[in-house]
Amino acid sequence: MNYKSIREEAFEANMKLPKLGLVLFTFGNVSAADINKGVFAIKPSGVPYEDLLPEKMVIVDFDGVTVEGSLRPSSDTKTHAVLYKHWESVAGIVHTHSTYGTAWAQSLRAIPIYGTTHADHLTVDIPCAPPMDDSMIKGNYEYETGFQIINHLKDKNLSYKEVEMILVGNHAPFSWGKTAAKAVYNSAILESVAQMALFTEQIEGKVNRMKDSLIQKHYDRKHGADAYYGQ
Amino acid sequence: MNYKSIREEAFEANMKLPKLGLVLFTFGNVSAADINKGVFAIKPSGVPYEDLLPEKMVIVDFDGVTVEGSLRPSSDTKTHAVLYKHWESVAGIVHTHSTYGTAWAQSLRAIPIYGTTHADHLTVDIPCAPPMDDSMIKGNYEYETGFQIINHLKDKNLSYKEVEMILVGNHAPFSWGKTAAKAVYNSAILESVAQMALFTEQIEGKVNRMKDSLIQKHYDRKHGADAYYGQ
Amino acid sequence: MNYKSIREEAFEANMKLPKLGLVLFTFGNVSAADINKGVFAIKPSGVPYEDLLPEKMVIVDFDGVTVEGSLRPSSDTKTHAVLYKHWESVAGIVHTHSTYGTAWAQSLRAIPIYGTTHADHLTVDIPCAPPMDDSMIKGNYEYETGFQIINHLKDKNLSYKEVEMILVGNHAPFSWGKTAAKAVYNSAILESVAQMALFTEQIEGKVNRMKDSLIQKHYDRKHGADAYYGQ
Amino acid sequence: MNYKSIREEAFEANMKLPKLGLVLFTFGNVSAADINKGVFAIKPSGVPYEDLLPEKMVIVDFDGVTVEGSLRPSSDTKTHAVLYKHWESVAGIVHTHSTYGTAWAQSLRAIPIYGTTHADHLTVDIPCAPPMDDSMIKGNYEYETGFQIINHLKDKNLSYKEVEMILVGNHAPFSWGKTAAKAVYNSAILESVAQMALFTEQIEGKVNRMKDSLIQKHYDRKHGADAYYGQ
Numbered sequence: 001m002n003y004k005s006i007r008e009e010a011f012e013a014n015m016k017l018p019k020l021g022l023v024l025f026t027f028g029n030v031s032a033a034d035i036n037k038g039v040f041a042i043k044p045s046g047v048p049y050e051d052l053l054p055e056k057m058v059i060v061d062f063d064g065v066t067v068e069g070s071l072r073p074s075s076d077t078k079t080h081a082v083l084y085k086h087w088e089s090v091a092g093i094v095h096t097h098s099t100y101g102t103a104w105a106q107s108l109r110a111i112p113i114y115g116t117t118h119a120d121h122l123t124v125d126i127p128c129a130p131p132m133d134d135s136m137i138k139g140n141y142e143y144e145t146g147f148q149i150i151n152h153l154k155d156k157n158l159s160y161k162e163v164e165m166i167l168v169g170n171h172a173p174f175s176w177g178k179t180a181a182k183a184v185y186n187s188a189i190l191e192s193v194a195q196m197a198l199f200t201e202q203i204e205g206k207v208n209r210m211k212d213s214l215i216q217k218h219y220d221r222k223h224g225a226d227a228y229y230g231q
Numbered sequence: 232m233n234y235k236s237i238r239e240e241a242f243e244a245n246m247k248l249p250k251l252g253l254v255l256f257t258f259g260n261v262s263a264a265d266i267n268k269g270v271f272a273i274k275p276s277g278v279p280y281e282d283l284l285p286e287k288m289v290i291v292d293f294d295g296v297t298v299e300g301s302l303r304p305s306s307d308t309k310t311h312a313v314l315y316k317h318w319e320s321v322a323g324i325v326h327t328h329s330t331y332g333t334a335w336a337q338s339l340r341a342i343p344i345y346g347t348t349h350a351d352h353l354t355v356d357i358p359c360a361p362p363m364d365d366s367m368i369k370g371n372y373e374y375e376t377g378f379q380i381i382n383h384l385k386d387k388n389l390s391y392k393e394v395e396m397i398l399v400g401n402h403a404p405f406s407w408g409k410t411a412a413k414a415v416y417n418s419a420i421l422e423s424v425a426q427m428a429l430f431t432e433q434i435e436g437k438v439n440r441m442k443d444s445l446i447q448k449h450y451d452r453k454h455g456a457d458a459y460y461g462q
Numbered sequence: 463m464n465y466k467s468i469r470e471e472a473f474e475a476n477m478k479l480p481k482l483g484l485v486l487f488t489f490g491n492v493s494a495a496d497i498n499k500g501v502f503a504i505k506p507s508g509v510p511y512e513d514l515l516p517e518k519m520v521i522v523d524f525d526g527v528t529v530e531g532s533l534r535p536s537s538d539t540k541t542h543a544v545l546y547k548h549w550e551s552v553a554g555i556v557h558t559h560s561t562y563g564t565a566w567a568q569s570l571r572a573i574p575i576y577g578t579t580h581a582d583h584l585t586v587d588i589p590c591a592p593p594m595d596d597s598m599i600k601g602n603y604e605y606e607t608g609f610q611i612i613n614h615l616k617d618k619n620l621s622y623k624e625v626e627m628i629l630v631g632n633h634a635p636f637s638w639g640k641t642a643a644k645a646v647y648n649s650a651i652l653e654s655v656a657q658m659a660l661f662t663e664q665i666e667g668k669v670n671r672m673k674d675s676l677i678q679k680h681y682d683r684k685h686g687a688d689a690y691y692g693q
Numbered sequence: 694m695n696y697k698s699i700r701e702e703a704f705e706a707n708m709k710l711p712k713l714g715l716v717l718f719t720f721g722n723v724s725a726a727d728i729n730k731g732v733f734a735i736k737p738s739g740v741p742y743e744d745l746l747p748e749k750m751v752i753v754d755f756d757g758v759t760v761e762g763s764l765r766p767s768s769d770t771k772t773h774a775v776l777y778k779h780w781e782s783v784a785g786i787v788h789t790h791s792t793y794g795t796a797w798a799q800s801l802r803a804i805p806i807y808g809t810t811h812a813d814h815l816t817v818d819i820p821c822a823p824p825m826d827d828s829m830i831k832g833n834y835e836y837e838t839g840f841q842i843i844n845h846l847k848d849k850n851l852s853y854k855e856v857e858m859i860l861v862g863n864h865a866p867f868s869w870g871k872t873a874a875k876a877v878y879n880s881a882i883l884e885s886v887a888q889m890a891l892f893t894e895q896i897e898g899k900v901n902r903m904k905d906s907l908i909q910k911h912y913d914r915k916h917g918a919d920a921y922y923g924q
Contacts, residue, residue: 009698013355024419024420024423025416026421027348041243042461043460043461045460045462046460046461046462047462047901048863052352052455071462072459072461072462075452075460085241097347097348097423099423099427099430100427100430101431102346102348102427103427103431103433103434104345104425104434105826106345106428106431106438106441107345107431107434107438108435108438109433109434109435112801114800114863114865115799115863115864115865116790116863116865117720117790117795117833117865120738131442131445132445134444137444137445137448138444138448140808141448141452159772170345170346170347170441170445171346171347171445172348173850177399182730186369187716188717188718189244189717192790192792195792196792196796196799197793197799198430198433199793199891200798200799200800201434201795202796202891202895203796203797203800203802203891203894204434204800204801204802207799207800209817210824210863211827212798212866213822213827213830213831214830214863217831221735221768221834228738228765228769229738229739230738230739230765231737231738231739231740231765235466237466238569238670245607255654256647256650275693276690276691276692276693277692277693278693284624296562302693303692303693306683306690306691321584328578328579328654330654330657331657332663333579333658334662334664334665335665336577337576337577337658337659337662337669338576338662338665338666338673339666339669340665340670345659355657362672362673363676363677365673368675368676368679369675369679372679374514392490400671401577401578401653402578402676403577403578403579403674414599429661429664429665432665433664451483475697479739486881486882486885487878487881489810505924506924507921507923507924508922508923508924509924533924534924535921537914537921537922559810559885561885561888561889562892564808564810564889564895565889565892565895565896566895566896567808568807568808568890568900568903569807569888569893569896569900570897570900571896571897580858593731593903593904593907594907596904599907599910600906600910601912604915629841631905632807632808632809632903632907633808633809633907634808634809634810640729647886660892660895660896664895
């Protein structure tokens with residue numbers, strides 16, 4: 001069996017979703033890509049987390065064609081493929097139906113930037129792509145979901161390298177990163193920020209976004225040229 | 232001891248309720264039916280989950296008469312019996328007082344279809360049957376609860392084969408399926424969808440239901456003629 | 463060491479509070495009474511649950527005087543003593559600061575009876591005693607808390623035998639029963655009902671109490687002359 | 694390796710944060726000070742809790758200069774240093790992004806004193822320092838965060854010896870105490886009180902603070918000259 005490294009990486013990352021409380025049953029999937037080979041390992045569709053194994057991961061190329069594996073890949077595989085094909089530095093993608101993130105997606109609202117927990121990771125509201133046109137839904141749906149994400153970031157003038165998470169309206173969150181582990185981390189951040197933002201608005205209905213200087217400071221502590229967070 | 236298969240099935244399914252966080256103490260029950268024999272195995276009334284065993288399940292026929300077992304069956308047994316008697320393809324039924332589902336039932340509102348987590352399982356709002364007339368309450372209450380469920384689905388032009396869950400007003404959720412395990416799965420789905428729907432309305436007070444094309448697409452991915460979810 | 467039976471009973475019941483998620487740190491206490499001997503065993507004050515042992519329970523009489531034990535009893539001991547002294551059939555009392563019950567107590571509202579989860583246990587709103595007069599607060603505070611509970615039930619024409627739980631305004635819940643285990647059970651019921659009632663009002667702002675016939679039916683299923691719940 | 698005692702104390706206290714549900718990933722830090730030596734042990738920056746060890750703690754003096762340790766200390770180290778330098782009796786400090794506390798901080802509201810759970814620990818609202826001026830944010834940010842906390846307490850006429858917790862606006866909670874363990878305890882109290890206060894306002898929109906006599910009584914039970922809580 002080939003692609004051992006991304007199989008292991010995808011397996012480990014998938015197994016983190018239930019531990020982080022981000023999925024019920026099989027409602028989530030993580031993929032890990034080998035950018036040089038142009039393939040990614042993804043969770044098989046509908047298989048319970050307790051039955052997963054690295055060798056059950058399905059290897060798919062960036063056009064969504066299965067390269068290795070006897071199981072059917074996640075029903076969201078084409079969304080992953082489109083994103084890998086268009087985003088050269090991304091090597092991990094996560095989709096969950098996490099409770100608070102999904103509630104924001106269902107409300108069709110971007111998550112406003114209210115505090116440093118949010119600003120530690122991105123400097124703008126977590127975007128919410130609108131639901132697709134009917135023609136896209138009835139067409140190649142999962143493939144178009146990828147384009148909906150790409151195009152919404154473009155419409156908002158956002159870079160996938162700086163904004164590593166999005167809500168898809170009436171659906172649920174997607175996140176990504178340079179590794180599958182980082183993409184899972186981002187999905188947990190999104191859920192936590194989504195929860196805090198709801199409670200913030202419940203505590204104070206007329207709350208404002210935090211100010212730009214504080215957003216920039218916190219983002220730069222972790223991600224700026226002179227970042228000093230971590231080892 | 233007879234009916235070993237449905238005893239085991241009912242036992243396993245009942246034990247999943249506390250693991251899924253759907254019950255406090257003994258506030259829930261699952262039954263598993265043998266359609267050919269016209270009987271089902273159900274949890275004994277008021278017995279803590281930690282004391283359950285397959286041999287403690289009570290075997291009851293579709294008229295609600297105990298066939299085998301020394302313990303008293305769940306107080307909701309007649310509701311199960313009525314549903315089995317009238318719904319020929321159902322072989323598992325669950326009743327819980329899960330927190331969010333019960334809150335919607337207490338509010339007397341159907342759960343609006345706000346996102347794909349919901350549409351992956353049914354294409355309409357999760358119905359909420361109104362509380363029964365006083366004469367039904369004072370009569371054969373649990374028996375009438377079954378008819379209240381059956382009749383509310385009829386009133387709403389819904390098929391029990393497509394809508395496998397309901398709220399009973401001022402009471403709590405019921406779910407069902409072709410197996411007891413599927414019925415338990417449905418009770419967890421209902422609870423998750425109920426939670427997300429509440430948060431969705433809290434985030435955006437004027438939220439609309441999702442559009443029909445997206446509902447249909449997600450339902451068909453899992454349940455349509457060309458379904459491609461799972462193995 | 464004497465009073466082994468109530469020491470064990472109080473120990474077991476106290477240890478259930480953290481397992482049921484009803485307490486943070488040491489913010490709760492259970493006592494178990496021997497009605498014939500006129501004494502009860504209660505948790506020592508401020509001792510972490512992980513350090514508790516049956517022999518650390520303090521034996522106190524119904525006037526609040528320590529009979530056996532070297533540790534200081536719970537600071538709420540006199541409240542327990544007053545209730546045992548005046549309520550002849552009660553042999554277990556619980557006090558917690560459980561999250562949702564305490565929030566209702568802080569809001570000074572009784573918990574409205576919205577569904578069968580509530581009606582399975584009592585037929586009226588869970589009462590909320592108002593905060594005490596300043597003279598009572600500055601006097602024998604814990605002793606007066608007991609009287610505040612007793613008097614509020616009287617004012618509302620409620621019997622402690624039928625209503626086994628109460629909120630004390632700006633403070634937190636108390637519950638009781640014929641055993642310490644039953645009192646703990648009641649404190650978990652109160653918390654669950656309190657949570658559901660909040661969510662019910664959030665789902666539907668203009669929600670009404672459930673109707674009397676349904677309240678009575680559910681209460682009688684468990685507690686009436688012809689009760690048929692349990693074994 | 695030196696400073697064994699505060700290394701152990703800081704390690705133990707840091708490990709309690711995930712157990713108490715107060716942190717996601719590495720979003721929190723605890724320090725333990727040796728007041729006589731003028732140093733404190735603090736969590737290294739960005740190190741997962743499961744990889745922590747007492748010998749990985751970084752020893753820093755009250756000017757924020759590392760005294761011993763090869764890892765980079767928490768990015769919030771200078772905030773801790775400023776507080777230790779100005780508050781002579783404090784030997785433990787905690788910073789978390791706990792969910793409810795952070796939501797209040799994001800709403801820029803102090804947490805109103807609604808009940809005895811709050812009054813058992815402090816007699817006033819949990820203060821919320823406003824976000825800093827832009828010049829402070831762009832300057833020595835973490836250092837200024839310490840002064841923002843000190844100055845807000847002064848503005849409100851509060852003593853750090855009586856009020857051992859604060860929210861920093863648009864950021865998150867800080868707490869402290871005579872030991873690191875006490876500071877962690879305070880961070881859990883803040884989170885619990887923050888949660889109850891939100892639910893209290895949701896239950897009753899026009900809720901008032903509790904009355905002074907009851908606040909004072911509960912605070913004095915635990916902290917007054919004649920305190921009778923604990924052993």
